[in-house]
Amino acid sequence: MNKKIILILAVTVFFFGFRLVSAEVIINEVQIAGSTVNDEFIELYNSSGSSVDLTGFYIKKKTSSGNESNFVVSSRFEGLSISGGDYLLLARENNYTGTVSPDILWPSSYSLASNNSLILYRGGETDADEVAWQEIEEGKSTQKTSSGWVVALPTPRAQNSNSGDSGSGEEESDDVDDEDSSSESGTEYEETAPTLKTKILTKTLAFVGQPVEFSLDVKYGDLTYATGKYFWNFGDGDSKEIINQSGGIYHTYFYPGEYVISSEYYRSHSSRIPDTISKFTIKVMPLTVSISKVGDAKDFFVELTNNSAYEMDISYWKLATNIKTFIFPKNTLIAPKKQMTISSKITGFVLGDEKNLKLISSAGDVVSVYGVPVIPIEASVRTSSQVSLKTSMTVGKIENQEEVEDKIQENSQISGDDLSASVSNSDIGDDDSSSSYLFFGGLALFLIILCGAVYFLRKNSLSISTTEGDDFEIIDE
Numbered sequence: 001m002n003k004k005i006i007l008i009l010a011v012t013v014f015f016f017g018f019r020l021v022s023a024e025v026i027i028n029e030v031q032i033a034g035s036t037v038n039d040e041f042i043e044l045y046n047s048s049g050s051s052v053d054l055t056g057f058y059i060k061k062k063t064s065s066g067n068e069s070n071f072v073v074s075s076r077f078e079g080l081s082i083s084g085g086d087y088l089l090l091a092r093e094n095n096y097t098g099t100v101s102p103d104i105l106w107p108s109s110y111s112l113a114s115n116n117s118l119i120l121y122r123g124g125e126t127d128a129d130e131v132a133w134q135e136i137e138e139g140k141s142t143q144k145t146s147s148g149w150v151v152a153l154p155t156p157r158a159q160n161s162n163s164g165d166s167g168s169g170e171e172e173s174d175d176v177d178d179e180d181s182s183s184e185s186g187t188e189y190e191e192t193a194p195t196l197k198t199k200i201l202t203k204t205l206a207f208v209g210q211p212v213e214f215s216l217d218v219k220y221g222d223l224t225y226a227t228g229k230y231f232w233n234f235g236d237g238d239s240k241e242i243i244n245q246s247g248g249i250y251h252t253y254f255y256p257g258e259y260v261i262s263s264e265y266y267r268s269h270s271s272r273i274p275d276t277i278s279k280f281t282i283k284v285m286p287l288t289v290s291i292s293k294v295g296d297a298k299d300f301f302v303e304l305t306n307n308s309a310y311e312m313d314i315s316y317w318k319l320a321t322n323i324k325t326f327i328f329p330k331n332t333l334i335a336p337k338k339q340m341t342i343s344s345k346i347t348g349f350v351l352g353d354e355k356n357l358k359l360i361s362s363a364g365d366v367v368s369v370y371g372v373p374v375i376p377i378e379a380s381v382r383t384s385s386q387v388s389l390k391t392s393m394t395v396g397k398i399e400n401q402e403e404v405e406d407k408i409q410e411n412s413q414i415s416g417d418d419l420s421a422s423v424s425n426s427d428i429g430d431d432d433s434s435s436s437y438l439f440f441g442g443l444a445l446f447l448i449i450l451c452g453a454v455y456f457l458r459k460n461s462l463s464i465s466t467t468e469g470d471d472f473e474i475i476d477e
Helices: 002-023 166-182 188-192 384-392 401-410 416-424 428-471
Strands: 025-031 041-046 057-062 068-072 087-092 104-106 117-122 128-132 141-145 148-152 196-201 205-207 211-220 223-225 229-233 239-243 249-252 257-266 276-285 289-294 302-306 318-320 325-327 339-342 358-360 366-369
Touching: 025 117, 025 128, 068 104, 196 257, 196 276, 211 257, 211 276, 229 249, 239 249, 289 358, 289 366
Parallel strands: 087 104, 205 276
Antiparallel strands: 025 041, 025 141, 041 087, 057 068, 057 117, 117 128, 141 148, 196 211, 211 223, 211 249, 229 239, 229 257, 257 276, 289 302, 302 339, 318 325, 318 358, 358 366
């Protein structure tokens, strides 16, 4: 008799215990429209500390009129289990667009709508969990929280706001106290539910011609989102729109200055009104790194100088000649107003390579050429040495083209524009004009004198011929 009683009690405890564990698996979240109107999922949550076998589970859908129909049949749960404190994600086949992979797919011909409800049967008709809703905004889900069901940003296979685990009740109450201390008005949900926040992640300092990476950190409580639509305005007239990609956006600024960047975030790519807008100011500085010195045949080092007041990152920059190239490794930095000396044992350069040695940025721009000073000269600025050279280029002081070239070499900062301007402003043209006038005037005077001489000579010749003719006598034979 005692054995029968013990057996009955053991069976009762077994089935009763199974029921208690099964009853801890609940419908925790439902989305009926995400990035598209057909983007749907259901999340189950095991709030117990033990794993639960889901064999025999199934889900039915109930319409607003009360009609029930099979939604996720038991064969799709066969052989699956859910660990204690873990989640199980079910999604609509060929329509779910979330980044979290689902555990179960239901047929795409089955859909969810407003005013529906779902019933999770946990191994029998007598053990069920039912969830109903009215309207769920597109891009949001209905979630079970410690304060009831709320509509918020979806959290597939992740903790809802204040949901589920009773073991975290003390921590949750601390959060509520913090919220109460900072706000005296609003509903309980407004005080305890997390908010959507975005933040632009990038460097505060950039350099002209160098690509800058931007990303947008999207947080809903402790959850990070990567889906949605992002619109970037880089503050220099350029912009970019991307969908379902939160990072890895690059932009290059071509002029120094301060630029205000803004990023609009849309939970749904079809939405026209942004959910959040973030702004950030970036300072863009000119590139001021140069090849300042090289070594000799014994030790052909290359020295680079950072002339700016900011640390310069030259990762993946190149030192290159016509036939050799050295690439700087990642995380190569030059301190402000400091030099970096690179040994020939590292670069492989030798004496003679300095003739064509260039420093090239990671964007492919030539930043410095050895022997050529990188000093921008405005067209309106003239140095005293240029004025001196310009004054010396006058008639009588410049004998030939070689002298001009010698003077240009003596002052390497003079440009071709300065040379042409100097020549055009010299007195060479005026002297040439005066010489021309004297030459043609003298020629004309010479021709006049010559013509006069010819005239008088011809007249005298005719007079002589007439006089002598009278002395001849004609003799008849």
